[in-house]
Amino acid sequence: MLKVSIYRYNPETDAEPYMQDLEVDTGGKDLMVLDVLELIKAKDTTVVYRRSCREGVCGSDGMNINGKNGLACIIPLSEALSGSSKLVLRPLPGLPVIRDLIVDMSMFYKQYEKVKPYLINNTPAPAIERLQSPEEREKLDGLYECILCACCSTACPSFWWNPERFIGPSGLLQAYRFLADSRDTATEQRLAELDDPFSVFRCHGIQNCVNVCPKGLNPTKAIGHIRNMLLTSAT
């Protein structure tokens, strides 16, 4: 039997959150954490969490697993426990909890929207695609793959302290994804909108984002590129 401790909070019935201890029969298999949650839910339908693709591409089931943010669907028990005897599941830190493992992601999405995460190019479009060399396209690798799971931003102390003013690693990764796109022509405007003491410069290079990203992306590196662009454009 697997020991599980899970964060519970229902705003309609609980005055405050608590950790509930459970035992789950995994049949001795090295299940994914999401599979364990599904087993729990089949018995207690009041446990809630988000999930969709169950293969690590939709970004629904970001949560704090034994102290580290990650996607429940692609983390096997062996990795989650890594020596511990108990699986501990909590919501992503730093965002308001709606219920159980579900956090209110409005602030996270707001920071994403702030960077205008869409291509801006007001020159007339050609009859075919806008040409882009493989080298130019390669600059987008490691950026466009973000799945908006919020594991990084909610692992970032700078985002915890300034969620309204610091864009956060995920939003900045996307900001750089459009700065780096040869088809985008709004570089100056984008940089001007990021040029304040908080939006970018609150990053202190702690690199929690890099450590937790389930897609292996490196927001710190992207933030470094934006810093350089800001400093260059200032001189």
Next chain:
Amino acid sequence: MTTIRTISFDGVIVGGGGAGMRAALQLSQSGYKTAVISKVFPTRSHTVSAQGGITCAIASADPNDDWRWHMYDTVKGSDYIGDQDAIEYMCSVGPEAIFELDHMGLPFSRTEEGRIYQRPFGGQSKNFGEGGQAARTCAAADRTGHALLHTLYQGNMKNNTVFFNEWYATDLIKNQDGAITGVIAICIETGEVVHVKSKATVLATGGAGRIYASTTNAHINTGDGVGMALRAGVPVQDIEMWQFHPTGIAGAGVLVTEGCRGEGGYLVNKDGERFMERYAPNAKDLAGRDVVARSMTLEILEGRGCGPEGDHVFLKLDHLGEEVLESRLPGICELSRTFAHADPVKEPVPVVPTCHYMMGGIPTNVDGQAITVDADGNDQVIPGLYACGEVACVSVHGANRLGGNSLLDLVVFGRSAGLHIEKSLREGVDLKDATDDEIAKAASRLTNLNNTSGGESVAELRKELQTIMQNHFGVFRRGDYMQEGIKKLAELRPRIENAYLEDKSNAYNTARIEALELHNLFEVAEATAIAAEERKESRGAHAREDFEDRDDENWLCHSMYFPGEKRIGKRSVNFEPKTVDTFEPKVRTY
């Protein structure tokens, strides 16, 4: 019941996947008040899982490529029950729709010339099947669906589409004229129920692969649109046609793209034999998906499967080399390592045919308008109702969809539905308001569920349903066995309709949503079962052991499932494309 709040829009789209967001984008761009209701944040929709690409004759890999060749392949792939006017529309308009996506920012992979990279996929040919394998599938590495879905969400953001994220539409509202005037929807976060009124309602709810126990589909693919349509008396077409994708990872069900075989991977049995050479001597591993899935199943059934149980075959990729795998198929390497504990760079991936795609759905014309058939057998448009993407059956896929055609379908027909709604709104739409009784009727399922005081567990019932479908309506089908399945489903219906909602809370109650989803899964499953038993032939993905041949005399037609009397009718396939000659049915070999 107490009166519920009404919110009004020019167009409401149910579903925030590729089709829904493409339709929404079209409408938003034209300035109409547009809302998307999505049960998940849009980028978590199942389009995100599409990997290999979007097939379209943009003439990048081959400057002489021709959309008519793509049309030929699609008609052949459909085993001749795809509508040729719709396929013509999709293949000819496709390039424009792809270039729009590039202009919107989709990060396609590139060729040395700076154009969009295209890879070979199954069932594609040059020169009407005479010129060998074509490379026509536009790709963003092996994350094309992700790139597409995020780009469409970003485009909608830019155009101020209103999103009701984590809202769940439960039922269609039908007025006294039989027109659809909106939906009942529930805010998952607060539990509030509202009446969403709209001059046009678009169902873009995707597929229902979760009716099977083993599926590549996300948890959320529960056939909500089909359930809503059937409860409103709208028929569904060709719903017996389910695609089993050749390469789901054995055990996990997770998809590995056909692009693996497009890039040069191939299947082997336990003897290491490349067995597709026997079944499809020309196209081999890139034959139609139905053909490959059946061949794999036969290898397994005849004792040549791999692994201790002999229950899968291997997909060999290591000969492609680490560089190709990491640059062209990075997502696959990741998935295989996580779910199969196999590193494709060094070892083969265990795969098995897995439920993947619903070819059938709500019948529509090329403008996305939902269609029913009157007593005289004539098509009738259902006022106010549209459908696009996997939930719809235009039909461009017929009895078997080609890889790469689903993304094209959802972009092209999401767009065309948007264009048609825009035109209708400009000309003026006049639907009678639904009465309070009609609204209450649409909300009654939810009301009943909220009043349950006993009954069986949703999770248990869902498992039972999935097992019946897996066992009785799989890759190979047989009359007596299907009849037994239909009986089991009949017994299951009242139990599912009375499933117990123990948790009556309002805040983010996912138990309530799962119960409502189970009703929809059941509707899809029952329609599938009845239609499958009725179609007494083998065509495309529908392979019967008791009727092994295609029967063009009796079944070169669409099946129509009418929910009221649970009757199967027939509807003609369109053989009249506007600008090219008809592709006449031929024996289908690869």
